[in-house]
Amino acid sequence: MSYLHNIGAYFLMIAEMFRKPTKWSVMRTLILKDIDDLIIGSLGIVAFISFFVGGVVTIQTALNIDNPLIPKYLIGFATRQSIILEFAPTFISIIMAGKVGSFITSSIGTMRVTEQIDALEVMGINSLNYLVFPKFIALMLYPFVISIAMFLGIVGGMAAVIFGGFGTLEDYIIGIQMDFIPFHIIYAFIKTFVFAFLLATIPSFYGFYMKGGALEVGKASTTSFVWTSVVIILLNYILTQLLLSS
Incomplete structure (x- = not known):
């Protein structure tokens, strides 16, 4: 029953987030700060993970294609499909649920513990719009992060092929281009926008409605990560x- 109550409260929070908007001059500053914290601040870890996981995917593919009758360009093809369809949009999002989600939950939860949210509401400010909406807008730039993850994953695979001696650069590029379906990119970005919405709202929900003190902030961060990932x-x-x- 508590799960149903939480789901209802979550959708009410989303509806409330768009009501009674904060002044644009204030909102613009909040959005820019959240873009810096959530998007720009995540580029380093995303770039590092994408490059090396792209390399690992390529090495594992190459080691499993050891039959001389199987063309080497399939290494590039398999790497592209793995990175574009699953690794970049889905697994980077789970990593971001840990980094970005925990940051959102702990920052809003700390405001709840220190009664800053109560102070906002006393001043007549819609605290959900003030706190959650800028994060929602900032994470609409999340596809930019995923684009970088896709690019660096493929570049990491290319580096692994060349320096590991698993094939030629020409074969890898042929594999990257082979049987490319443009809809796969659209599919990846549809998932990315959905996941961006979840990354903005689920951690905010657990931070905003948490009760207790500093210890509960940590518990709320863990819970938000688990449920965002699920x-x-x-x-x-x-x-x-x-x-x-089809």
């Missing part, structure tokens, strides 16, 4: 079934 994986399955099955 919902991302479930929606990944549903969206894949809807968009790719």
Whole structure:
């Protein structure tokens, strides 16, 4: 029953987030700060993980294609499909649920503990719009992060092929280009926008409605990470079934 109550409260929070907007001059500053914290601040870890995981995917593919009758360009093809369809949009989002989600939950939860949210409401400010809406807008730039993850994953695979001696650069590029379906990019970005919405709202929900003190802030951050990851994986399955099955 508590789960149903939480789901209802979550959707009410989303509706409330768009009501009684904060003054644009204030909102603009909040949005720019959240873009810096949530998007720009995540580029380093995303770039590092994407490059090396792209390399690992390529090495594992190459080691499993050891039959001389199998063309080497399939290494590039398999790397591209893995990175564009799953690794960049889904697994980077789960990593971001840990980094960005925990940051959002702890920052809003700390404001709840220190009664700053109560002070906002006393001043007549819609605290949900003030706190959650800028994060929602900032994370609409999340596809930019995923684009970088896709690019660096493929570049990491290229580096692994060349320096590991698993094939030639020409074969890898042929594999990257082979049987490319443009809709796969659209599919990846549809997932990315859905996951961005989840990354902005689920951690905010757990931070905004938490009760207790500093210890509960840590517990709320952990819970938000778990549930954000679970919902991302479930929606990944549903969206894949809807968009790719024919």
